[in-house]
Amino acid sequence: MRKIIFGILTLALLQACSSKVKNTTDSVKKYPAFDIQNMDTTIKPGDDFFDYANGTWLKNNPIPADKNSRSTFDELFERNRHDIKEIIEEAAASKDAQPGSITQKIGLFFNSGMDSISLDKEGVTPLNPFFEKIESIRTVADVQSVGAYFQTYGISPFFAIFSNQDAKNSTSVIAGCFQTGIGLPERDYYFNNDGPTRKIREEYLKHLAKMFELLKDKPEVAEKNAQTIMKMETQLAKASFTNVENQDPQKTYNKVTIDELKKMSPNMDWQSYLTQIGYPEITSINIYQPIFLKELSNMMKSVPVEDWKTFLRWQLINSTAAYLSDDFVKQNFDFYNKTLSGQEKMEPRWKLVLDVTSYSLGEAIGQLYVTKYFPPIAKQKMTDLVMNLKKSLKARIENLTWMGPETKLEAVAKLEKMGVKVGYPDKWRDYSGLEVSAQPYILNVLNSQAFEFKYSMNKIGKPVDRNEWGMTPQTVNAYYNPNRNEIVFPAGILQPPFFNMDADDAVNYGAIGMVIGHEMTHGFDNQGRQYDKDGNLRDWWTKDDAKAFQDHTNMLVDQYNHYEVLDSTFVNGKLTLGENIADLGGATVAYNAYLLSLQGKETPKPIDGFTDFQRFFLSYAQIWRTNMRDKELRKRVKTDEHSPAKIRINGVVYNMPEFYEAFPDIKPGDKLYRTPDQRPVIW
Numbered sequence: 001m002r003k004i005i006f007g008i009l010t011l012a013l014l015q016a017c018s019s020k021v022k023n024t025t026d027s028v029k030k031y032p033a034f035d036i037q038n039m040d041t042t043i044k045p046g047d048d049f050f051d052y053a054n055g056t057w058l059k060n061n062p063i064p065a066d067k068n069s070r071s072t073f074d075e076l077f078e079r080n081r082h083d084i085k086e087i088i089e090e091a092a093a094s095k096d097a098q099p100g101s102i103t104q105k106i107g108l109f110f111n112s113g114m115d116s117i118s119l120d121k122e123g124v125t126p127l128n129p130f131f132e133k134i135e136s137i138r139t140v141a142d143v144q145s146v147g148a149y150f151q152t153y154g155i156s157p158f159f160a161i162f163s164n165q166d167a168k169n170s171t172s173v174i175a176g177c178f179q180t181g182i183g184l185p186e187r188d189y190y191f192n193n194d195g196p197t198r199k200i201r202e203e204y205l206k207h208l209a210k211m212f213e214l215l216k217d218k219p220e221v222a223e224k225n226a227q228t229i230m231k232m233e234t235q236l237a238k239a240s241f242t243n244v245e246n247q248d249p250q251k252t253y254n255k256v257t258i259d260e261l262k263k264m265s266p267n268m269d270w271q272s273y274l275t276q277i278g279y280p281e282i283t284s285i286n287i288y289q290p291i292f293l294k295e296l297s298n299m300m301k302s303v304p305v306e307d308w309k310t311f312l313r314w315q316l317i318n319s320t321a322a323y324l325s326d327d328f329v330k331q332n333f334d335f336y337n338k339t340l341s342g343q344e345k346m347e348p349r350w351k352l353v354l355d356v357t358s359y360s361l362g363e364a365i366g367q368l369y370v371t372k373y374f375p376p377i378a379k380q381k382m383t384d385l386v387m388n389l390k391k392s393l394k395a396r397i398e399n400l401t402w403m404g405p406e407t408k409l410e411a412v413a414k415l416e417k418m419g420v421k422v423g424y425p426d427k428w429r430d431y432s433g434l435e436v437s438a439q440p441y442i443l444n445v446l447n448s449q450a451f452e453f454k455y456s457m458n459k460i461g462k463p464v465d466r467n468e469w470g471m472t473p474q475t476v477n478a479y480y481n482p483n484r485n486e487i488v489f490p491a492g493i494l495q496p497p498f499f500n501m502d503a504d505d506a507v508n509y510g511a512i513g514m515v516i517g518h519e520m521t522h523g524f525d526n527q528g529r530q531y532d533k534d535g536n537l538r539d540w541w542t543k544d545d546a547k548a549f550q551d552h553t554n555m556l557v558d559q560y561n562h563y564e565v566l567d568s569t570f571v572n573g574k575l576t577l578g579e580n581i582a583d584l585g586g587a588t589v590a591y592n593a594y595l596l597s598l599q600g601k602e603t604p605k606p607i608d609g610f611t612d613f614q615r616f617f618l619s620y621a622q623i624w625r626t627n628m629r630d631k632e633l634r635k636r637v638k639t640d641e642h643s644p645a646k647i648r649i650n651g652v653v654y655n656m657p658e659f660y661e662a663f664p665d666i667k668p669g670d671k672l673y674r675t676p677d678q679r680p681v682i683w
Contacts, residue, residue: 031496033503034619036608045663046670050649053621063627065345068337071626071645072497077476080492081351084358084474087368102364105436109360109448112441113323113353119441120325124215126440127320134312140300143308144269148276150316154449156180157315158296161277163459164286165483167253170535173459174255175285179292181236183208183229183318185340186639190237194568196634200339205230207335211317214327225310232303232311239295241288243639244574249482249530249537252288264290265297279457323356323442342631353441358474360448363429366473366491370424374473374491378501379423382494385508385593386420386487389516392593396683402552407545411524414533414540418523419466419486423494424473478515480522482531487519497623504604506612509594510619517593518586521683525581526553555680556580559655563647569634571643579642583652585683587620591658613662621649655679 040055051058063070091097091106092114098104124131133146147157157180164176184190184204189197208226213219245251261270264287274282287293321332330346337343346352358365397403397411434451436444459465466484471477476492493499499512522528529549532538541549557573560580564570573580594616598604604612626645628636633644643651653659654674660666666673 030502031500033500033507034608034615034622036610038622038625039618044666044670046666046673048650048672049617049653049659050621050624050646053618053649054625057622057625058627061627063629066343066347068341068343068632069626069628071628072623073476073626076493076495076498079495080474080476081354083373084365084369085350085354087365087372088354088357100432102361102431105431105434106357106361106365108436108438109444110353110357112438112444113356114349115441116326116349122440123325124317124328126442127316127324130316131313134309134316137305137309137312140267140305140308141269141272143300143305143312144273145276146312148273150312151277152450152453153446154453155315155319157312159293161285161457162453163456165464165535166255167249167286167483167531167537168255170483171464173462173464175279175282175457175460177285177287177293179236179240179289181296181315182233182240183314184233184237185635186243187237187240188242188638190234201230203335203339207331207339208314210331211314211321211328214331215313215317225314228307228310229314232299232307235299236292236295239289239292241292243641244572246288247527247575247578247641249527252286253537254287254290255284256287257284258282261285261287261293265293267297267300268293277457278454279460282460320442320445322352323445340631340635342629356445358472360445361431361434362472362474363425363469364431366424367428369474370491374423374494378491378494378499381501382422382489382499382512383420385513386422386489386516388593388597389513389520389589390415390418392596393517393520393589393683395596396589396592400683402548402681403545404542407541410532410540414485414523415520417485417533418520419484421469421486421488423489423491425467425469427467478519480519480528481535482523482528483535485523485531485533485535487516487522489516489519497619503619504607504612504615505597506594506604506615507619509590509597510616511623513590513593514586514620514623516586517589518582521582521585521589522578524585524683525578527578549682552680552682553577553581555678556584556682559678559680560643560647560651563643563651565637565644565647566630566634569637571637571647575641576643579648580651581682583643583648584655584680587652588656588658588683590620591616591656611662613658617653617659617662621653624648 038057039053040051040059043052043055045052061070067074088106088110091103092110094103094107097107130150133149137143137146150157151161160178160180162176162178163173166172166174182190184200189200205226208229209219209222212222212225217225241252256264258270258274262268271280274280317328318332321328323329333343333346337346394412394415397408397415400408403411431451433454435447464484466486469488469490470479470481471488471490473491475490478487478489478493480487493515494512496503497511498515500508503511523531529541530537530539532540539546557577559573560571560576561573562570594612606612607615610618624645628644636642636644642648650672654672655678657676657679668675
């Protein structure tokens with residue numbers, strides 16, 4: 001879910017930036033509201049609406065060799081990259097930036113990543129202190145000590161420790177512990193026996209061996225080490241929660257005291273570990289996957305220390321390969337991008353380094369980004385849209401036939417208290433504590449990860465800062481946070497085709513309106529509905545209403561389970577349920593919000609031969625246009641909670657009676673026509 005202009009980046013400019021961002025629409029390039037040239041009108045809208053709306057675009061936009069997909073999100077992401085490039089290159093070229101200034105830090109970070117000659121000379125030398133610690137290991141206690149040292153640099157060999165809101169006391173921040181330790185995308189990659197998955201395991205073993213060879217292990221030693229890693233990771237994977245289990249907020253809420261944690265995982269010295277990561281005062285922690293920590297504890301006793309040393313070497317190099325010399329970068333790309341996703345060619349170096357720089361100095365760059373590219377009028381118009389969508393969802397809730405009055409009162413209260421953030425934070429982060437210098441790139445990356453680790457952990461035991469954002473302003477995305485009961489729309493996504501200030505309302509409601517509705521209804525999906533208006537994990541539903549909700553969502557699970565996206569590869573209806581609910585609810589709420597916006601106005605005239613209601617659905621379909629490589633699609637189906645793009649359109653519109661009203665020629669007998677009793681009504 002990005003743009004370009006010239007300007008001078010100086011320390012004075014940065015210090016002048018505040019939450020009162022100033023901009024003009026002069027810097028905003030104009031884009032067509034809706035391009036009918038993207039359509040394929042030889043296809044009947046009742047047979048495949050996704051291809052009807054996007055068919056010509058799909059034919060004319062093949063996937064570039066350095067991408068695994070091409071989509072609206074990819075196009076906007078690339079646009080944003082070029083905008084951010086302007087900001088970063090100005091900093092990188094600055095000769096008079098003050099020491100320690102943001103300008104200097106941005107420039108040093110980016111330049112260290114672009115210095116490929118030095119990177120190739122250095123190889124893994126900058127990581128020698130980490131390898132020396134591994135080599136000094138003699139006992140299991142040493143294994144855990146090195147693991148703790150890695151954790152402080154954002155490398156999580158056994159599990160990730162971080163801060164999060166207490167799901168049952170949303171005003172406080174507690175520690176959390178989440179399973180890690182595996183190198184394949186998801187646990188089932190270690191166990192599924194279909195042909196493509198078996199092939200990936202074979203290629204993973206080869207990749208492991210090649211990486212150890214790059215660490216100067218002899219081929220026979222590298223092969224043995226690869227087998228060791230596969231065995232240990234398979235053991236950890238077996239004890240890991242599935243993606244579906246990790247979506248269950250009740251199952252992943254297991255708050256324990258440190259004494260209880262010691263009993264759960266007795267072969268881990270937890271007090272020593274917490275002391276070594278710098279937070280001995282932690283007294284309780286939420287364990288997302290208890291069975292994983294129990295198995296890890298068993299392995300601390302059963303796995304030889306030498307195998308743990310091999311494991312830690314792999315964890316270190318797998319976490320850092322993308323920031324090292326060219327041989328490591330290429331081997332890392334060959335497996336994780338080419339083998340897993342089908343990407344044929346690596347992206348230019350500047351794009352990869354830019355992404356890391358933008359993430360590592362996120363809000364500092366975001367502050368400059370919104371100054372250039374996000375006019376205040378866009379923020380106001382977006383805020384107005386959100387308010388209209390809230391009115392629409394409230395009306396939908398109040399008129400639901402399957403929900404009783406008691407639950408409706410709670411639902412409306414939750415909606416009315418739902419927070420809204422648009423564009424950028426009111427208060428910017430302070431990066432003065434982040435050390436960036438003309439040192440090797442990997443050390444700047446690790447310093448950034450250490451900075452983020454401390455930033456997260458220092459929140460534990462403190463009240464929740466509700467002004468904080470979970471995404472940077474330049475991010476092309478949006479989110480709903482159930483713990484805070486808030487929806488957030490960064491400036492990065494508030495651009496065409498998602499949000500176009502020059503478009504007719506029908507187009508904007510079909511695009512960004514649907515995104516707003518989508519995020520709102522996440523508060524009422526199978527997961528979000530379990531949190532109350534204050535963000536606490538609390539059951540506020542009557543039993544009858546909870547059952548009715550379950551019955552309606554079961555229809556969606558069954559519907560999506562039957563979508564075959566590749567040969568013998570089907571959508572996982574349970575994994576994608578929350579997103580499918582939000583897609584259907586978002587489109588429905590956005591459509592009704594558009595209807596509300598028409599009250600007291602003249603009926604809009606057709607544009608390009610399409611009525612406003614048709615343009616609503618066409619706009620919705622076009623924001624998800626995507627071409628994707630089969631390997632990437634197969635991986636996404638296994639790991640992504642979102643349905644594939646085509647299903648996100650066809651799975652929704654044929655469930656909406658409003659769609660059939662907008663396109664009255666769609667009749668029974670058309671390929672994707674769904675009878676009224678096949679159409680679930682949720683929101």
